[in-house]
Amino acid sequence: MTASAKAAPALSFARGVVSIAVLLLLWEVGARSKHWMTGELFAPLRAILQALGFKPHHLPLVGAAPPPSGVLRSWAAIVTDSGYWQSWAKSFLRVAAGFTAAMLVGIPFGLLLAVNRTAFGVAFPLFEVLRPIPPLAWVPASIIFWPTQELSISFVTFLGAFYTIVINVVGGAKAIDVRYFQAARAMGSSRWDVFRRIILPGTLPSIVVGAVVGMGITWEVVVAAEMISGGGSQIGGTGGGGLGFFIWNSYVGGSYEQIVVGMISIGIAGFISSELLRLLGRRVTPWLTPR
């Protein structure tokens, strides 16, 4: 390995730090534009903003947002609040429940569709009709169908990951080189042996991809479902609604700093879950790591 290749991770980390720092700086300056936009110097800019329909006394978008320093203060204030961490735990549990169910149902279902022509013929058209329905469109129906709110949110979360996982499993299994099957059969493999030692490991990389993508969708869906369903009322307490409800509640309560705290929390939560999955994925597919 060359020196430059060794330095690469440190360098790319430094680049990441720089980009985040620059973003925070621009955001801070922009958010404080309320104070300096009043100057005579900015009169033409104010005129342009007014013409476009923006409020003329601060920069659009960032000017309306709370500054990072304020967000940080607000975060520091609630970091010790158990309700905030309950929101984390609640969303994580819902994601975990929906995602695990999607894996447990989606992988066998996808494999069945891939290896059995009859199953594919029967189930795939139905699957393809249901798939374009966005998981969020299921929210009202699932609130009606499922006995508890918890189950209905988890069900919608499940749908978010399920379709992606199934599509990836079917695609991955069907893309396995036909010569692997031919070689295996010529060497005396039984059907079960082919399934266990060719189809399953051959589909594994696609399962990992489907899981990582599905996890991302799961977070999108859980947050939206929590916002729509309100979350807190049935479960009780401000922390019962999850991070989605946390954001919604902050909006209703007019705490703009907390909205941003909630958004960043979801970003971090999604990042942690995806990285964990990638780590796990690399472990189960060691042959894809070049050495």
Next chain:
Amino acid sequence: MVDTALTGRAPAAAPVATAGKIVASGVSRSYGAGPDRKDVVRDCSFTVERGKMSVIIGPSGCGKSTLVRLLAGFERPTAGTLALDEAPITGPSRDRQVVFQESALFPWMTTYDNVVYGPRARGDRREATRALAEGLLEKVGLKDFRDKYPPQLSGGMQRRAELARALINDPKVMILDEPFRGLDALTKELMWDYCARLFEESRRTTLFITTDIDEAVFLADRILIMTNIPTRVRAVLEVELPRPRRLADVAASDHANDVKAEALSLLHEEAMKSFAHGSRAAADFVEAYARRSPR
């Protein structure tokens, strides 16, 4: 195990295979139906003799790989019969192992796990089989790479691992379908050497498919020259060169050059025919042949 494949010459008293005679009679294979029907193999008859290295050579796209799938039993002929030692070929079997074009090693298994795939699939977990696998890995020079995954091996290593994976099943016939395609010239020559050594040691009936005339002449006892698509055997040339063979000896041999010239002129005729039918691959061959100064 004596490492004859790597360095030494074949044992003086080479064993002679007692099995592996393939007879193809009137074999045809077509795809599609009605006006879209395409004949790939038509009325093809030939014999692969036991204990010999037979090389099938023909223009690219002539239907050689289809013939391989028929011989391996992955597909059935639309007409005619194929038999191995008088038993009709009806499906894949341990008796006929195929080494495919490019690598068909299982990427998710280490070199060793690939090699022992066949025995494990048949429930054979004996210590002797394990030792045999280790011996084969050593023989093809992959002892130090037994725990690597195929993507971590070079092209030449992948080919050798695949040879070992097929050989451990002790097939009556080895079918090698353009196994060294895509390797660079030097690696190719190294692989020819491996291939010749392995054959000379066991005299296992081998059918080798290629488009490379030098490869054919170096390896073959018999060369079957195929016609353009729909393919059948155009001519059979005997290569009467002593074994074990050395690249330098074969390059200097007048007989080898005569066989080469004859094979080339037959292939040229076939290429001209496919050229007339609009094949671009054939155009390259026709041009190359025209530039090659006749001996």
